[in-house]
Amino acid sequence: MDEGVMKTYGRADEVFVGGHGAVLQDSTGREFLDFLAGIAVSALGHGHAELAAALRDQVGKVVHLSNLFRHPYTEQVATRLCALTDMSAAFFTNSGTEAMECALKLARRAMHNRGEGERTSFVALEQGFHGRSLGALSLTWNEKYRKPFQPLQHVTWVAPEDTATLARVLRSEKPAALIIEPVQGEGGIRVLSAPFLRAARELCTETGTLLVHDEIQSGCGRTGRFLAAQHAGVIPDVVTLAKPIAAGLPMGACLASKAFADTFHKGEHGSTFAGGPLVCRAALVFLDEVERGLLGQVQERGAQLRSGLEQLQRDFPIVREVRGLGLMLGLRLHHSADLVQKALHHNGLLVNCTAGDVLRIVPPYVVTGPQVETALQLLRATLATFPATAPTEQKNEKKEKP
Ligand SMILES: Cc1ncc(COP(=O)(O)O)c(C=O)c1O
Known part of the structure; x- marks a missing residue:
């Protein structure tokens, strides 16, 4: 896959070939909700007509x-x-x-x-x-x-x-x-x-x-x-x-x-x-x-996403903290976020992992209310499959001020 390219990145297996708004489509036709937006880049999402x-x-x-x-x-x-x-x-x-x-x-x-x-x-x-x-x-x-x-x-x-x-x-x-x-x-x-x-x-x-x-x-x-x-x-x-x-x-x-x-x-x-x-x-x-008012949408969708993430924090002991502003949000877990990120990817939600224990959630600004709800449901279903703590990883957990 990476032939001829320097090995500086760990890349996922899918090949994304198209998309619309906050949705990305891979070469098999499978659709993913893109809440990573090319690492906080694709503000207008994919396939923006204008x-x-x-x-x-x-x-x-x-x-x-x-x-x-x-x-x-x-x-x-x-x-x-x-x-x-x-x-x-x-x-x-x-x-x-x-x-x-x-x-x-x-x-x-x-x-x-x-x-x-x-x-x-x-x-x-x-x-x-x-x-x-x-x-x-x-x-x-x-x-x-x-x-x-x-x-x-x-x-x-x-x-x-x-x-x-x-x-x-x-x-x-x-x-x-x-x-x-x-x-x-x-x-x-x-x-x-x-x-x-x-x-x-x-x-x-x-x-x-x-x-x-x-x-x-x-x-x-x-x-x-x-x-x-x-x-x-x-x-x-x-x-x-x-x-x-x-x-x-x-x-x-x-x-x-x-x-x-x-x-x-x-x-x-x-x-x-x-x-x-x-x-x-x-x-x-x-x-x-x-x-034309795109930042109003960021505020609204950001508030919706944040309140959903805060509910997840109340419902799942694995969630330690909700961080961020607008559509720059982080879900800090009680242990490494790596496996959770991979499981979310498997389930159709793209986010990434930052600072070891934080899921970085940075969707396109054009994300819709129903897409935010779907993402929250995918997070809920995925978090439910993880134990609250990972004993082997917790031993190494960073001592970080809240
Ligand atoms: C805060 C901040 N500064 C600088 C950079 C570097 O930007 P680039 O990757 O476009 O060179 C990044 C990239 O993630 C960043 O998040």
């Missing part, structure tokens, strides 16, 4: 130009993203990792511009995940990802919610930037509290540290607001986006606030492909849907 028409049209006009030429769609997407996020300028990328690289370079450049070039270090949060390139990997907390690639950029990690330590570290280290995921996706769908996000904002302002919010997973409406940090009323200096931004086409963005919009000088950062007419056309279809 997206297909726009892409067909664009392919017949111009697909690629490079950034040596202007294109109206690139500028329209930039302007609309900035309006939705209180930012002033965008740098487009092809992925989340690249958006993080842009943010790191921008922070370093901003320090040089201020005459504080000695401020080169970064502070990030424990359980954070920011990508796989050497810069983004340096910020990623899980040692499993970093260890084989040492040495990496020095990063100081602070535990989420530990405001006192964060204050001490920012005041003493004077880093270039603090990097935060307002909802930690790979870290187990942990929602950072509004008081912590606000305190981080205040501390960054006080110490002249750039506040970078990585909203690659939590942004673009997944939590019911365009940015997760908007629930807390916090505006960072820089925000990174990717995943659903172009409804499944590879695109990311690093957005900077007014004070940092002109940080880079000409030629200091670039990308051959990024922000081209094809991906921007897709992004415009997504942003049109957002404008």
